Amino acid sequence: MTHFTRRGLLALGGAGLGLAACGNGVGSQGAARLDARVDATRNYLLQKYPGTDTLMNKSVGVLYMPLMTEAGFGIGGAYGRGALRINNVTVDYYSAASASFGFQIGAQQYAHALFFMTQEALADFRRNPGWEMGADARYALPDRGGAIGADTTTSLAPVIALVFGQSGLIAGATLAGTKYTRIIP
Template sequence: MTDLSRRTLLLAGGASLGLAACGNGVGSNGAAKIDARVDATRSYMLRNFTSSQQLLDKSVGVLYMPLMTEAGFGVGGAFGRGALRINNVTVDYYSAASASFGFQIGAQQYAHALFFMTEKALADFRRADGWELGADARYALPDHGAAIGTDTTTTLAPVVVQVFGQSGLIVGASLAGTKYTRILP
């Protein structure tokens, strides 16, 4: 790889991560701001995706990530902050970050919620220094208010991820590989 292409790759990666941090108020999100965003996200989700209430009723905790900003051009990144709620009370704050490499171009923002369906899944998440979304999660992608899959298979998964509120366009990137870390807002 030549120096020029290495520099281009590093600049593209830096720009992608910089764009991912924009709009998330890196360094300026206090607890009150995160909680306000989580309240709005939860209300939006329940209002627009009514089957989310079924997941909420069966879950032991939910991590809401109200605003994830993702950008990529070969190298990509995403960042957001949110709150873990048990019985709709915030117990911890988390950041989510991901990096990716490959065929991808574009930028988008979205929200997602991780529904912890078992006490063990929630305890493992809270105990970890940094938790990476893995194969034990099921994805429920609502489509314009349509019901998400809340059948027995989905609700027996330890963690169910619901992604919603997407705006923008990115090709070739995914939520897989996102790392969640406890933060002090």
């Protein structure tokens, strides 16, 4: 019988992240290319989902992750790169990575944005060398009509996550356990 250690599972998850990163053009993106992708993602949100502009205006900063690639076969991982914008000006670049274990097979790509609704939440994110998405964040999901479901409960959350543009063969996308790390593109 094979015995899996936590370190072994993390190593296998890292291998999955390496495979997921292949579809992201890691290493071939400079700051200008990443900013262009962030611009396109921001414009897509504003055009596709009414109410996003209100959420953007209420937030003190937004982390845009234009392309997350996730793949898994029992053990999976996801990886993507993006930019943090304050007053619609890029202030830092980040990578996002996660590993998972369980019943899963397939691959998908999606985008997401984190809206920081308080200065404290934004400062905490920028201060930590490896910030992890936790349970204190709320998810605003586009409904069938394309409007963002940011109600009063959600708008009081320090961080609001919006996952959109899913395509692929894995059902759903979650950001729980995703680790964000500042990078130099």
